[in-house]
Amino acid sequence: MKPEELLYAPTHEWVAVAKENGVQVATIGITDFAVKQLTDLVYMELPEVGRKLAAGQEFGEVESVKAVSPLYSPVAGEVIAVNSELPNRLETLNDDPFGQGWVMKVKLSDETALSKLLDYAAYQKQCSEQG
Amino acid sequence: MTAARLILDPPAGGAWNMAVDEALLESAALTGQSTLRFYAWQDATLSLGYFQNYAARKTHAASHELPLVRRATGGGAIVHHHELTYSFASPITDRLAADVEQLYYTFHETLIDALSIFGIRAQLCDRPVKHDAEAAPFLCFQRRAKGDVLCGGAKIAGSAQRRRHGAVLQHGSVLLCTSPQSPELRSIAEVGERVLTPGELIRAWEPLLASKMSVSWALAELTSAEMARAAEVEQAKFSADSWNQRR
Numbered sequence: 001m002k003p004e005e006l007l008y009a010p011t012h013e014w015v016a017v018a019k020e021n022g023v024q025v026a027t028i029g030i031t032d033f034a035v036k037q038l039t040d041l042v043y044m045e046l047p048e049v050g051r052k053l054a055a056g057q058e059f060g061e062v063e064s065v066k067a068v069s070p071l072y073s074p075v076a077g078e079v080i081a082v083n084s085e086l087p088n089r090l091e092t093l094n095d096d097p098f099g100q101g102w103v104m105k106v107k108l109s110d111e112t113a114l115s116k117l118l119d120y121a122a123y124q125k126q127c128s129e130q131g
Numbered sequence: 132m133t134a135a136r137l138i139l140d141p142p143a144g145g146a147w148n149m150a151v152d153e154a155l156l157e158s159a160a161l162t163g164q165s166t167l168r169f170y171a172w173q174d175a176t177l178s179l180g181y182f183q184n185y186a187a188r189k190t191h192a193a194s195h196e197l198p199l200v201r202r203a204t205g206g207g208a209i210v211h212h213h214e215l216t217y218s219f220a221s222p223i224t225d226r227l228a229a230d231v232e233q234l235y236y237t238f239h240e241t242l243i244d245a246l247s248i249f250g251i252r253a254q255l256c257d258r259p260v261k262h263d264a265e266a267a268p269f270l271c272f273q274r275r276a277k278g279d280v281l282c283g284g285a286k287i288a289g290s291a292q293r294r295r296h297g298a299v300l301q302h303g304s305v306l307l308c309t310s311p312q313s314p315e316l317r318s319i320a321e322v323g324e325r326v327l328t329p330g331e332l333i334r335a336w337e338p339l340l341a342s343k344m345s346v347s348w349a350l351a352e353l354t355s356a357e358m359a360r361a362a363e364v365e366q367a368k369f370s371a372d373s374w375n376q377r378r
Contacts, residue, residue: 065276066276068204070294130225
C-alpha cells in the first residue's frame, strides 16, 4: 500500500479502507515513524478475532527494549483478522510497515471515526513537529 | 520552574508498590502532574517485566522462594533487595515523542553525577547487546541496553517505561549491594567499593534531577483518591494470579 493513500491516527496507526465481500473493512498497521521511535521491538500482543473495538480503544501492546506501549484502534468495529505471524517476525515492521506489517482487519461498524483521521500530509507534519 | 511532587515511601509489599505507581500514572494523565517516588520493598521480591513468562522464574533458582509481582513496565526481572527503586510518572502529549525516550537519559545521567559525589565512577552503556526475545537473560541486570548505567563493567542501574495515552511511567532500579537472591550480580558496593544507603543516594540524586528537569520538588504523600485507587488496583490486578501468571 502506498503511504500517500492511507489515513492516519494521531496515535501513529495507519488505516486503509476497502470493500471486502460487500462490507467496509479497515486494514490497520503502525507507521514507519512509530516503528522507528519505538526502536528494537521485542514483543507484540494482538487482539482476538471477534473482539469489538471502539475508536480510540486499546487493541494491543508492543514492547521495545525500553518501553511497553499500547496500540489504539483508529476505527470502530469488529476484528475479523489479525496478522498472527507478525509477533514472531517483528522485523517485518521495519521492512514493510505498510504492507506485510499490517496488524489487523476490522469490519467497520461506524464510519464517523474515519473523518477524524489525518491524511498523509497532515500526519507527516505532526511527525516532523515531534520527531 | 514547574512544581512536581516528590514522594519518599516506606517499604511496602510488591503488589502495593506496583499499584501505587499505576495510580500515579493515572493521576499524571488526569491532572497533568508529575510525581517522582522513591521506595523500598518490605521483603525481598522478584518483579517480572510485563512480557516475561511466569514459568521463566524456574530458571533462576536463587530467587525461587521470593514473592513475585509482575510489573506494568517492560524489561527483565529484578530482585528488589539491597537496591533503590524509583518511579516517575509524567504527562505526555504523545507516547512516541522524542522527549519520552529522553527520560531514560535524564535519570541515568544525573545518577552518574550523583554517584560521582561519592567517588564512584559510572557511565552510560554505549554497546547494547541485542537478544531474541526468548534468549534474553532473565534478570534485567544481566541485559545491556543503550543508556543503562555501568560501573566497572557491571550494570548497576536500568529503567523501563509503560507508556499510555497522556502519560508515561518510568521505573528504575539501582543496585546498591549484592543480594544472596541474585548472587551473580555485581553491585555498587562491589565494583564501586562504596556501600551507599538509599537515603544517601536519594539526597544526592534528587536535586540533580530537579535541576536537569527544571522542576522544584514538593515533598508530598499520596492523595486520598490515589490511596483509594491504589488499593483497588492492588486487589484487582497486582495481587491476582490472573495478572502475575498471565503469561
